Amino acid sequence: MQTISILGCGWLGLPLATTLINKNFNVKGSTTQTNKLPILKAAGIVPYIVNIESKSIPTDFLNSDILILLITSKNRDAFQQFIKQIETSTIKKVIFISSTSVYPNSNTEVTETSETNQSPLVAIESLFTQNNTFKTTVIRFGGLFGYQRKPGNFIRAHNIIPNPEGYINLIHQDDCIGILISIIEKDIWNETFNACANSHPKRAAFYTKEMAKVGRLHPVLDPDSDNVYKIVSPEKLISAIGYTFKYSNLMDY
Structure with missing residues (x-):
């Protein structure tokens, strides 16, 4: 039975962990908050306090087969130190969760070979993909939604929808979990994938619909917007796994 360590059992990490447990994986999970340890334990997760900016990472947390990184830190130096600890552990396979924000708004479709920003996140991706001690697959998720994360609450400033003629790149929590489990079960490593729904409605239509669902009617479409966007293609992922x-159809969500 394989053991998987999940760094960051929050909105996505906790339901991912419980799904993996139901599939008969042993799961270790981390949080940075002591009061969340009982929640993890009650879900059947072996719980740990882990902060990669701390020099005291529990050695047993990395005594696993696979590591999934689900934290939002952009501290390159902290990740560099953390990787040194991974190198001396039993971890041989890593899934690093990244973001489609690595692509600039080019008003075109972007794929995994498209130009990326010069950003801390891209630099951290490289730390993992260039390491030969373990195999890494990078998943660049689009905007996350589902359950308590309601798209109708994403637009806050003055009820104005910016870039209304642009397009959205979103992915539901259930699809995030399905993709991660497919990567593990199909043993797909040393790859980079975009992961977002393969439909891209215009922002005006999508957010007007979603804001109405949460009682926020009559949003304003920003008349001064430059309408910059990118359309993120998930076709490599769909083909590979x-x-x-x-x-899939976000207007039917």
């Missing part, structure tokens, strides 16, 4: 999105 044969994945079918549960929430």
Whole structure:
């Protein structure tokens, strides 16, 4: 039975962990908050306090087969130190969760070979993908939504929808989990994938619909917007793992 360590059992990490447990994986999970340890334990997760900016990472947390990194830190130096600890552990396979924010708004479709920003996140991706001690697959998720993360609450400033003629790149929590489990079960490593629904409605139409669902009617479409955007293609992922999105048509969500 494989053991998987999940760094960051929050909005995505906790339901991912419980799904993996139901599939008979042993799961270790981390949080930075002591009061969340009982929640992890009650879910069947072996819980740890882990902060990669701390020099005291529990050695046993990395006594696993696979490591999934689900934290939002952009501290390159902290990740560099953390990687040194991974190198001396039993971890041989890593999934690093990144973001489609690595691509600039080019008003075109972007793929995994498109130009990226010069950003801390891209630099951290490289720390993992260039390391030969373990195999890394990078997943660049689009905007995350689902359950308590309601898209109708994403637009806050003065109820104005910016870039209304741009397009959205979102992915539901259930699809995030389905993709991560497919990567593990199909043993797909040393790859980089974009992961977002393969439909891209215009921001005006999508957010007007979603804001109405949470009682926020009559949003304003920003008349001064430059309408910059990118359309993120998930076709490489779909082809590589044969994945079918549960929430593909975002206008039907």
